[in-house]
Amino acid sequence: MAAMCGSASGATAGGGPATASAGNASEGSAPARGLPHIIVLATGGTIAGTADTRSATGYNAGEVSAAQLLESVPGLAGLARISAEQIASIGSQDMNDQVWMKLARRIQRIAEHHEADGVVITHGTDTMEETAFFLDEVLRTGLPVVLTGAMRPSTAISADGPRNLYEAVEVAASPATRGRGVLIVMNDTIESARGATKTNTSSVQTFMSPNTGPVGYADPAGVRYVAPPPAPWHGKPYALPAGDSLPRVDIIYSHSNMGVSQIEHAVADGAKGIVLAGVGDGNTSKQALDAMERAVRLGLVVVRSTRAYSGFVARNVEVDDDKLGFVASLDLNPQKARVLAQLLISNGITAPAQVQQAFEPGR
Numbered sequence: 001m002a003a004m005c006g007s008a009s010g011a012t013a014g015g016g017p018a019t020a021s022a023g024n025a026s027e028g029s030a031p032a033r034g035l036p037h038i039i040v041l042a043t044g045g046t047i048a049g050t051a052d053t054r055s056a057t058g059y060n061a062g063e064v065s066a067a068q069l070l071e072s073v074p075g076l077a078g079l080a081r082i083s084a085e086q087i088a089s090i091g092s093q094d095m096n097d098q099v100w101m102k103l104a105r106r107i108q109r110i111a112e113h114h115e116a117d118g119v120v121i122t123h124g125t126d127t128m129e130e131t132a133f134f135l136d137e138v139l140r141t142g143l144p145v146v147l148t149g150a151m152r153p154s155t156a157i158s159a160d161g162p163r164n165l166y167e168a169v170e171v172a173a174s175p176a177t178r179g180r181g182v183l184i185v186m187n188d189t190i191e192s193a194r195g196a197t198k199t200n201t202s203s204v205q206t207f208m209s210p211n212t213g214p215v216g217y218a219d220p221a222g223v224r225y226v227a228p229p230p231a232p233w234h235g236k237p238y239a240l241p242a243g244d245s246l247p248r249v250d251i252i253y254s255h256s257n258m259g260v261s262q263i264e265h266a267v268a269d270g271a272k273g274i275v276l277a278g279v280g281d282g283n284t285s286k287q288a289l290d291a292m293e294r295a296v297r298l299g300l301v302v303v304r305s306t307r308a309y310s311g312f313v314a315r316n317v318e319v320d321d322d323k324l325g326f327v328a329s330l331d332l333n334p335q336k337a338r339v340l341a342q343l344l345i346s347n348g349i350t351a352p353a354q355v356q357q358a359f360e361p362g363r
């Protein structure tokens, strides 16, 4: 297990109970001895949302506690011994560095102290891919870590949360999940933290990995992986920032008739890096490229990603990255490229060649 800086913390937020044993809540019987122990870290999101089912779609995210959520899932007690901790109670549109640090430190502690066989994080879907990717970059543990959520609130007709939670626990409890990094389990599908992105605003089939496809599938009958586990990681994970907040990196969205004002504003306003959500192969207008080059000369990390749904942003093809000092995001979409740039800057890695190397998948 690689070390991670910062002290461990079991802090709770959001007013829920610090821990709630739910291992026997769903079935009314004591959990069987010998079952894997799974810790559920709840952060809020639609999976914990409530709504008047007669209303159309409106709901309040994060109102249902972790213990209540677990009680709504039949059969969980047959899968694992489960304890739950409320880390936060927020919609994931409000996800922030502080909750990320709490999650990372708590999971690191669970891994180092062998507190559990796996961790499930309940999370809103809007920024789930960013949290998953962040944790994947800072944890570097073989411990199964699985994020799940829901597209329908817990009180909706055919709420998807209970099944997603069941399958997330099933995946986290599976010995085949060890060493696979942080995963997202939604709608019977297992996606990698690097590959997955939210693709639909409302459908329960929203998470997909456009460049790689899912790494596996889960349903109540079992867990099946269709991709081999990633190669073991030999380097160090990125250290967490001392002050619990990551350096500012802005995402700038390119479009036709692209100007320079957003880029110049980001630089003047103190951003330490810029990620271009570029057109096509991570491109933008000549004047915007010039503004990005000026940003590089002022010491910012500048990454070219793409607003296109899939594909790799290739280095030195449409844009001369070597000459301009840019980094190509390769397979990372803008929101994940931003997270990686933040971690690199906070770890003192800012030279374009080193940053580029860190963007390589499976480096």
Ligand SMILES: NC(=O)C[C@H](N)C(=O)O
Pocket: 044, 045, 046, 047, 061, 090, 091, 092, 093, 123, 124, 125, 126, 127, 149, 150, 151, 152
């Ligand atoms: N389906 C969801 O979870 C959406 C919600 N806004 C969230 O991300 O918290």
